[in-house]
Amino acid sequence: MTQTASQIPVVEPPVQPGAAPGRSRRGPTVLSLHTAERFGLFVLFALVILVFTILKGDTFATTANWRNIATSQSVLAVIGLALIFPLVGGRFDVSVGNNMGLCAVLVAALMGNHGWALVPAIVATVAVGSLIGVANGVIVTYLGVNSIIATIGTGTIMGGLVQAYTKGIPINNGLSPTLTTLSAKNAAGIPDLFVIMLIISVIAWFVLTQTPYGRRLLATGSNQSAARLTGMNVRRTILLSFVLSGCLAGVAGVLQIAAQGSGDPGAGGLPTILPALAAVFLGATTWQPGKYNVPGTIVGLFFVGTTISGLVLLGVEPWVTDVFNGAAVVVAIAISAQLRRRRTGTLEIGT
Numbered sequence: 001m002t003q004t005a006s007q008i009p010v011v012e013p014p015v016q017p018g019a020a021p022g023r024s025r026r027g028p029t030v031l032s033l034h035t036a037e038r039f040g041l042f043v044l045f046a047l048v049i050l051v052f053t054i055l056k057g058d059t060f061a062t063t064a065n066w067r068n069i070a071t072s073q074s075v076l077a078v079i080g081l082a083l084i085f086p087l088v089g090g091r092f093d094v095s096v097g098n099n100m101g102l103c104a105v106l107v108a109a110l111m112g113n114h115g116w117a118l119v120p121a122i123v124a125t126v127a128v129g130s131l132i133g134v135a136n137g138v139i140v141t142y143l144g145v146n147s148i149i150a151t152i153g154t155g156t157i158m159g160g161l162v163q164a165y166t167k168g169i170p171i172n173n174g175l176s177p178t179l180t181t182l183s184a185k186n187a188a189g190i191p192d193l194f195v196i197m198l199i200i201s202v203i204a205w206f207v208l209t210q211t212p213y214g215r216r217l218l219a220t221g222s223n224q225s226a227a228r229l230t231g232m233n234v235r236r237t238i239l240l241s242f243v244l245s246g247c248l249a250g251v252a253g254v255l256q257i258a259a260q261g262s263g264d265p266g267a268g269g270l271p272t273i274l275p276a277l278a279a280v281f282l283g284a285t286t287w288q289p290g291k292y293n294v295p296g297t298i299v300g301l302f303f304v305g306t307t308i309s310g311l312v313l314l315g316v317e318p319w320v321t322d323v324f325n326g327a328a329v330v331v332a333i334a335i336s337a338q339l340r341r342r343r344t345g346t347l348e349i350g351t
Contacts, residue, residue: 041286041296045303052310059313067191071183073275073305074197075100075255080276080283080297081204082248085241087280087292088208090221091147093136093245094270095155096252101268102158103129103253105166108263112174121176126250132158133246137239155269162265171263182258193258200251205294207244217241218291274325275304281332304328 053061079096086093103125110121132154139150185192208214220227220237228234256267282303283296308321 038287038289041282041299041303045299045306048303048307048310052306052313056310056313060310065309067186069302069305069309070194071191071259073301074191074193075252075259076273076276076279076305077197077298077301078200078248078252078255079273080279080301081201081294082245082252083276083280084204084208084292084294084297085217085244086147088221089217089238089241090224091140091238091241093151093242094148095132095136095151095158096245096249097268097270097273098155098158099129099132099246099249099268100252100256101265101272102132102162103250104256104267105162105171105263105265107254108171108175108257109165111176112171112263115174118176118178122254125254126247129250129253130243130247132249133243134239136246137242140242141235141239159269162268166263166265168265170265172261175257175262179254179258180261193255196255200248201294201298204248208294213237213240274329275308276301278304278325278328278332281329285332285335300332
């Protein structure tokens with residue numbers, strides 16, 4: 001029996017990889033999903049601001065509160081940037097918080113206990129933070145120790161040394177007022193700490209995206225074996241990521257003095273940097289989904305900080321903020337894994 005032309009089923013050709021979105025029915029859907037991934041956190045951030053403005057507009061939506069958020073989150077933002085470099089290279093530096101705490105106590109001790117001027121104390125502190133990064137990098141790249149295990153160990157050592165030196169007592173005296181009053185200063189109504197954080201963020205973004213080293217680090221993190229086959233010095237690339245992480249931890253330690261006004265031996269550690277961890281993984285779900293990136297991290301951090309500020313103003317119990325920080329980390333990592341599965345078609349078992 002012959003079929004007429006109207007009876008013959010029409011089979012659409014398969015969508016070719018790389019085809020323009022407008023050339024198939026799937027194109028707009030793929031494009032909308034990509035847009036939702038890139039800007040979903042921005043939309044959620046705006047909704048959070050709207051909700052808390054409605055609920056506590058008299059205290060939340062004020063200039064004083066926004067300045068407080070900008071100041072308090074600036075140090076955590078630098079810690080988040082310190083976490084990014086090893087993560088892009090496929091490694092994890094858990095000791096960033098302890099490194100920051102040690103450097104905060106160090107810069108305070110150099111000024112308050114040993115009479116150093118501000119600039120030499122800052123230079124020495126950042127140098128020590130970088131040297132700690134060197135130690136972490138050598139242990140990981142040349143001794144073959146798992147990065148999480150290695151940096152948990154070095155972080156614990158740093159925490160012990162800080163407690164041994166300070167006996168748990170903050171260093172308050174003899175600190176340079178130029179540093180301790182920095183958190184109260186503004187440039188055109190914008191906190192100086194926030195401006196400094198933005199400058200550091202631009203530098204980190206430039207290193208990661210606009211330099212040959214940044215491209216080598218990304219290639220190493222994406223496929224270490226392939227990077228090695230192309231002639232890259234993988235060990236040196238990963239080592240340098242830990243050095244940059246340590247350097248930024250040293251800078252965060254100095255800024256911690258500016259934000260807090262003293263060398264607090266209780267600063268640092270995993271609980272302190274949990275919001276920064278959440279921000280880094282949330283950042284990997286936005287702007288450049290599936291990749292650790294600086295803009296996403298900054299947005300993620302201020303999303304977390306703004307949400308916590310709103311919850312505090314609502315009068316929630318302190319444990320709620322801990323639950324929120326922990327949940328944000330887990331949810332962000334889970335979303336990143338699902339985005340990776342959608343792109344690659346596979347989902348690795350957690351390690």
